[in-house]
Amino acid sequence: MTTLTALPPRTARILRLPLGLYLALAFVLLLVIAVLAPQLLATHDPFALAYAEALQPPSWAHVFGTDESGRDLYSRVIFGARDSLTIGLGAASVSLSLAVVFGALAGLAPKPIAVVVDRFIEVLFAFPSLLIALLLVAILGPSALTAVFAVGLGTAPGYARMVRGQVLAARNSGYVEAATALGHSRWRIIGAHILPNALRPLVAIFALSVGQSIVWASSLSFLGFGVAPPASEWGALLDAGRAYITQAGWLIVIPGLVIVAVALAATTIGRHLQNTLEKGEK
Amino acid sequence: MTPTSLASSATVAQEVPAPRRPSRPRAIALTIARKVASALVVLWGAATVAFFAQTALPGDRATTIFNIRAGQAQLRTPEELAPINAEFGLQNPLIVQYVDYLRGVVGGTFGNSYQQYRPVTDIIGEQLGATVILSLTAILFSWVLMIVWVTLTAGRGPRLGAIGSLVDVVAAGLPAYWLGIILLLVFALGLHWFPVIGGTGLNGLILPALTLAIPLAGFMGQSTRAEFERALDQPFVISARMRGMGDTGVRLQHVLRHAIIPAVTLSGWALGATLSGAVIVEAIFSRPGIGSVLVSAVNAQDLPVVVGIVTLVAVVYVVANLIVDIAYSIIDPRLKAS
Numbered sequence: 295m296t297t298l299t300a301l302p303p304r305t306a307r308i309l310r311l312p313l314g315l316y317l318a319l320a321f322v323l324l325l326v327i328a329v330l331a332p333q334l335l336a337t338h339d340p341f342a343l344a345y346a347e348a349l350q351p352p353s354w355a356h357v358f359g360t361d362e363s364g365r366d367l368y369s370r371v372i373f374g375a376r377d378s379l380t381i382g383l384g385a386a387s388v389s390l391s392l393a394v395v396f397g398a399l400a401g402l403a404p405k406p407i408a409v410v411v412d413r414f415i416e417v418l419f420a421f422p423s424l425l426i427a428l429l430l431v432a433i434l435g436p437s438a439l440t441a442v443f444a445v446g447l448g449t450a451p452g453y454a455r456m457v458r459g460q461v462l463a464a465r466n467s468g469y470v471e472a473a474t475a476l477g478h479s480r481w482r483i484i485g486a487h488i489l490p491n492a493l494r495p496l497v498a499i500f501a502l503s504v505g506q507s508i509v510w511a512s513s514l515s516f517l518g519f520g521v522a523p524p525a526s527e528w529g530a531l532l533d534a535g536r537a538y539i540t541q542a543g544w545l546i547v548i549p550g551l552v553i554v555a556v557a558l559a560a561t562t563i564g565r566h567l568q569n570t571l572e573k574g575e576k
Numbered sequence: 577m578t579p580t581s582l583a584s585s586a587t588v589a590q591e592v593p594a595p596r597r598p599s600r601p602r603a604i605a606l607t608i609a610r611k612v613a614s615a616l617v618v619l620w621g622a623a624t625v626a627f628f629a630q631t632a633l634p635g636d637r638a639t640t641i642f643n644i645r646a647g648q649a650q651l652r653t654p655e656e657l658a659p660i661n662a663e664f665g666l667q668n669p670l671i672v673q674y675v676d677y678l679r680g681v682v683g684g685t686f687g688n689s690y691q692q693y694r695p696v697t698d699i700i701g702e703q704l705g706a707t708v709i710l711s712l713t714a715i716l717f718s719w720v721l722m723i724v725w726v727t728l729t730a731g732r733g734p735r736l737g738a739i740g741s742l743v744d745v746v747a748a749g750l751p752a753y754w755l756g757i758i759l760l761l762v763f764a765l766g767l768h769w770f771p772v773i774g775g776t777g778l779n780g781l782i783l784p785a786l787t788l789a790i791p792l793a794g795f796m797g798q799s800t801r802a803e804f805e806r807a808l809d810q811p812f813v814i815s816a817r818m819r820g821m822g823d824t825g826v827r828l829q830h831v832l833r834h835a836i837i838p839a840v841t842l843s844g845w846a847l848g849a850t851l852s853g854a855v856i857v858e859a860i861f862s863r864p865g866i867g868s869v870l871v872s873a874v875n876a877q878d879l880p881v882v883v884g885i886v887t888l889v890a891v892v893y894v895v896a897n898l899i900v901d902i903a904y905s906i907i908d909p910r911l912k913a914s
Contacts, residue, residue: 417621420890422852425870432874432882433632509751516753517859517871532753543761550754557749 315566318559325556328375338366340373340526349542359544361534367545371552374526378553381441381527382508386500388446389453389507394493396450397457401465401492402484415454423448427514436519438527445510453499460492467491498567505560512553528553607905615898619891620678626686626887627677630879631670638666644690644877663688686884691876696884700866707865710784710857711850717789718846722797722839727827730804730835741801747794752853756787756860784857788850796839796846804835841904844897851889 328335338356343363352359358367400412418426427444434440464470465488473483508528514520515529516536528549535545633640638657641664661667664687665676680687686696729740763783764770770783807813808831816826851866858867866885873881 413617413621417618417625420618420622420848420893421625421886422848422889422893424852424855425886425889428855428870428874429629429882429886432877432879433629435877509749513751513753513856516856517874519874539757539760540765543757543765546757547754547761550751550757553751554749554754557751558746561745561749 314562318562321555321559322563325375325379328372329379332373332375336366336369336372338369340365340369342366349538349545351542352544352548358548359542361542361545362538367531367548370526370531371528371549374528374531374549377438377521377525377527378508378512378529378556379504381438381445381511381521382504382556384442385445385449385507385511386503388443389449389503390496390500392446392450393453393457394496396454398461398489398492400454400458401461402488412458415451415458418451419455421451423452423510424513426451427510428517428519431514431519436514438521441511441514441520444514445507448510449503449506453503456499457492457496460495461488464488464491494571495568498564498571501560501564501567505557505564508553508560509557604905608902611898611901611905615894618894622887622890622894623678623681624674626681626883627674629883631673633877633879638664640877641690645693681887686887687880689873689878689881691873691878691881696880699869699881700884700888703864703866703869706863707851707854707858707867710781710788710854710863710865711847713781713785714788714792714850714853715843715846717785718792718796719839721789721793722800723832723836725793726797726800726804726835727832730801731808737805741798744794744797744801747790748798749794750791752787752791752856753860755790756784756857759783759787760860780861780863784861784863787857787860788853791853792846792849796842799838799842800835803838804831807831807834810834841900843900844893844895847896848889848893851892 324335332340342365344360344365345363347356347360349362350356350360356366356368358371361367361370396411396415400408400415402408403411421429423445425448427441427448430444430447431440434443469491470483470487473487478486511520512529512532515527516532518533520529520533521527531549532546532553535542535549538545631637638660639652641660642652642657665673668676677687684697686700688694689696689699692699725740725743729736729743731737732740760783771780813826813830816830821829854865855867855870857863858865859871866888870882870885873879873885
C-alpha cells in the first residue's frame with residue numbers, strides 16, 4: 295500500500311493486497327508450466343490404469359487420491375490444464391472479439407445501424423449465458439470447439455454492453471471534443487482517441503473473462519456437454535466424478551477447487567490490472 | 577410512508593415548479609409506454625432469435641426430425657417425410673414459417689417437440705412449477721442471507737468490513753455445481769440433515785435453493801454494501817442517532833431501506849439467473865423441473881423444447897425488468913431523467 299490519500303473501495307483493496315496478487319501470479323505460473331510441460335509437475339502417468347488402487351482417498355502416494363480406474367487424480371488435473379485453459383482462453387477471445395465489434399458499432403456507427411445493433415445486444419442480453427451456450431450445444435452437438443463458441447457467445451452480450459458504455463464515455467469526453475474542435479477527421483478521432491481509451495480496460499476484462507469462461511465451460515462439461523473422456527479436462531473430471539460422489543467425494547471436490555482457484559486468481563489479477571489502469575488515467 | 581421518504585419527496589416537491597405538477601401522470605404514462613414498447617422490441621427480437629436457432633440445424637430439417645424420432649441417422653423418402661412436413665409446416669416458405677411461429681409465441685405456444693410428439697408448452701407446463709418454486713425460494717434465501725450479512729458487517733471498521741466484502745466476492749464467484757456438491761456432501765451425506773435426492777418435498781428444497789442463493793447473495797451483497805456504507809454517512813442517519821436511536825435501529829430502519837435499492841433493481845436479473853442456474857442445480861440434486869427437461873432436450877437435439885425454455889426465461893427476464901422499471905418511475909420521479 296503506497297497511497298493512503300485516495301482509499302479505493304474495500305473489496306479492491308483486499309484483492310490488491312500484494313500477498314493475494316503474488317499467490318495468484320504464482321498459481322498462474324504453475325498453470326503455465328502445467329500447460330507447457332505437464333510431465334515436470336505430474337507424479338504419475340495420467341492414463342495409467344491400476345484397478346488395485348481404485349478410489350483411494352488423498353495420501354502421500356496420491357496427493358489428490360485416485361479415480362475409479364486407479365488413475366492418479368493429481369496427474370490428471372495437471373494434464374487437464376492444457377484443455378481447460380485452451381477452452382477458457384479461446385472462449386474469452388471469441389467473447390471479447392464479438393463484444394468489441396458489436397459494442398463499437400453500437401457506440402460509433404451512424405444512428406440507424408447503432409440503434410439496431412444496440413437492440414440486438416439487448417435482445418441477446420435477455421438470454422442468460424448458460425442458456426445461450428446450451429442452445430448452441432443443441433445445434434452444434436457437444437465438443438471442445440462447441441464449448442469454446444458456446445461459452446464465448448454466451449458471455450459476449452454482457453461484455454458488448456460494457457464496451458458500448460466505454461465507447462460512449464470516450465466519445466463524450468473532453469479530449470474528443472478538443473480533437474473535434476481541432477478539425478481532426480472522424481476516423482482519426484475514432485482510431486487515435488476513442489478506441490484506444492475505450493479498449494484499454496479490456497486488458498483487465500480479458501483476465502476476468504478467462505476465469506469466468508473456464509467456470510462456464512466446466513459447467514457445460516459437468517452437464518455432460520463438454521470434452522469427451524478419457525481426456526482429463528477439468529469439467530470432464532467433474533462429470534466423471536459425479537457417479538462416485540457417495541464413495542469418493544474428492545473426485546469432484548478437488549477438480550472443482552482447482553477451477554475455483556483459477557477463477558479467483560484470474561479475478562485477483564484482473565482487478566489489480568483494473569486498478570493500475572485507473573490509477574494511470576489520473 | 578416513512579419519515580425519510582416523506583422528507584425526500586418533500587424536497588423534490590419544492591424543487592419542481594408548481595405548474596408542472598398536473599402533467600406528472602401523463603409523463604409517467606408516456607415513460608411507461610416507451611418502456612413497454614422497448615420491451616416488446618426485445619421480446620420480438622428474442623422470438624426471432626429463437627425461430628432462426630431452430631432452422632440452424634445442419635441438413636434437411638424434416639429428415640433431422642424424423643431421425644431424432646426414429647433414433648437413427650439415414651436418408652428418408654419424401655413419402656416418409658410428408659407427415660413431418662405437414663406437422664411442422666416445413667413445406668411453407670421460411671417467411672411463412674416465421675410468421676406462424678411468431679403468431680404461435682404471441683398465443684403462448686412454442687410448436688411441437690421433435691421427440692415427444694406433443695406441444696412444447698405441455699412439456700414445459702408440467703415441469704415449470706417445481707423450478708419456479710426453487711427459483712423463488714432461492715431469491716428469498718439470498719435476500720435473507722444478504723441482508724443479515726451486510727447489516728452485520730458493513731461499516732463496522734476496516735477489518736470486519738473487509739472480511740464481509742471478501743466473503744461477498746468469493747460467494748459471488750462460486751460455481752453452482754461445486755457449491756451444490758459441497759452442500760450435498762456436508763449436509764446430506766455427512767450430517768444426514770437433508771435427503772440426498774432432492775425430490776419435491778420442503779426438506780429437499782433447502783439445499784438446492786441455498787446452492788442458488790449463496791452466489792446470488794454475494795452478488796447482490798456487493799452493491800448493497802456499497803450503498804449501505806454511503807447511506808451510513810447521510811444526514812438522516814446522523815439525525816436519527818441524535819434522536820437517540822440505537823445503532824441496530826438505525827441500520828434496520830433507515831440505512832437498509834436505502835441500501836437495498838440497487839439489489840431490488842437486480843430482481844429481473846436474479847430471476848433469470850436462478851432459472852438458468854436451476855439447470856445445474858436440478859442435475860446435482862436430481863430434481864424435476866425445466867432445467868432437467870432442458871438438459872435432456874439438448875442431449876436429444878430437441879430444438880423446439882430447448883428454444884421454448886430458453887425463450888421463456890428471456891421473456892421472464894424482460895417482463896420482470898419492465899415491472900421493476902415501471903415501479904421505479906412511479907415511486908421515484910427522479911429516476912425518470914436518467
